[in-house]
Amino acid sequence: MSRSIRLGALASGGGSNVQSIIDQIESRRLDAQIAILLSDNRGAGVLKRAERHGIPREVIEPSAFETRAAHDQAMMDALRRHDVELVILAGYMRIISPEFVQAFPNRIMNIHPALLPAFPGVHVQQKAAAYGVRFSGCTVHFVDEGMDTGPIILQAVVPVLPGDTGETLGARILKQEHRIYPEAIRLYSEGRVRVVGRHVVISDHRIEGDQVLINPPLGETEAS
Numbered sequence: 001m002s003r004s005i006r007l008g009a010l011a012s013g014g015g016s017n018v019q020s021i022i023d024q025i026e027s028r029r030l031d032a033q034i035a036i037l038l039s040d041n042r043g044a045g046v047l048k049r050a051e052r053h054g055i056p057r058e059v060i061e062p063s064a065f066e067t068r069a070a071h072d073q074a075m076m077d078a079l080r081r082h083d084v085e086l087v088i089l090a091g092y093m094r095i096i097s098p099e100f101v102q103a104f105p106n107r108i109m110n111i112h113p114a115l116l117p118a119f120p121g122v123h124v125q126q127k128a129a130a131y132g133v134r135f136s137g138c139t140v141h142f143v144d145e146g147m148d149t150g151p152i153i154l155q156a157v158v159p160v161l162p163g164d165t166g167e168t169l170g171a172r173i174l175k176q177e178h179r180i181y182p183e184a185i186r187l188y189s190e191g192r193v194r195v196v197g198r199h200v201v202i203s204d205h206r207i208e209g210d211q212v213l214i215n216p217p218l219g220e221t222e223a224s
């Protein structure tokens with residue numbers, strides 16, 4: 001019998017993405033377990049969620065360490081102690097060191113609330129709304145040593161609507177984050193994800209080449 005994949009989740013905030021993963025696990029749509037939840041913030045709402053679901057958790061605060069490297073080392077040690085196979089960054093608000101990335105090569109995923117490589121960094125929902133793009137969305141990617149630059153696994157696209165603010169657009173994007181993050185973990189856990197250079201190859205996966213979104217939609221005449 002295959003053993004479910006052991007995840008290590010790192011989160012700093014409310015943890016709605018962690019919750020979506022928990023929900024998929026509990027409803028048996030995702031064969032995985034969160035072996036450990038690590039947070040750098042003792043006030044993080046995600047800790048309560050983990051407690052409610054009986055998930056082992058640990059707070060490792062940066063202030064307890066002299067250097068960033070020492071803090072990252074403590075995180076890595078905890079992940080190894082819990083025999084973690086795949087690291088999931090879910091609203092983890094710190095940049096992880098190259099040593100951390102190298103310790104888990106192509107075994108760290110992140111979710112980003114924009115269509116990378118557009119809008120890397122922070123406050124990107126607001127930046128996308130302010131810029132005037134017609135679409136934004138979210139990206140699940142492997143973490144490399146750059147900021148939001150690793151190979152892309154899955155993306156979901158949402159329209160930007162007239163009058164959108166960072167909040168309204170962010171809420172639309174977040175709904176899709178909750179769908180694609182568990183899906184990316186599922187694909188990985190099924191051994192269907194392979195990194196080839198910058199590309200992520202997903203086996204047994206189909207998409208119609210003529211699936212197109214246009215915003216605003218074409219007028220009746222052009223569409224017919």
Ligand code: GRF
Pocket residue numbers: 011013014015016017018090091092111112113174177
């Ligand atoms: C999400 O928007 C995620 O894309 C970003 O941080 C936010 C975390 O939200 N990296 P939550 O803590 O999962 O609710």
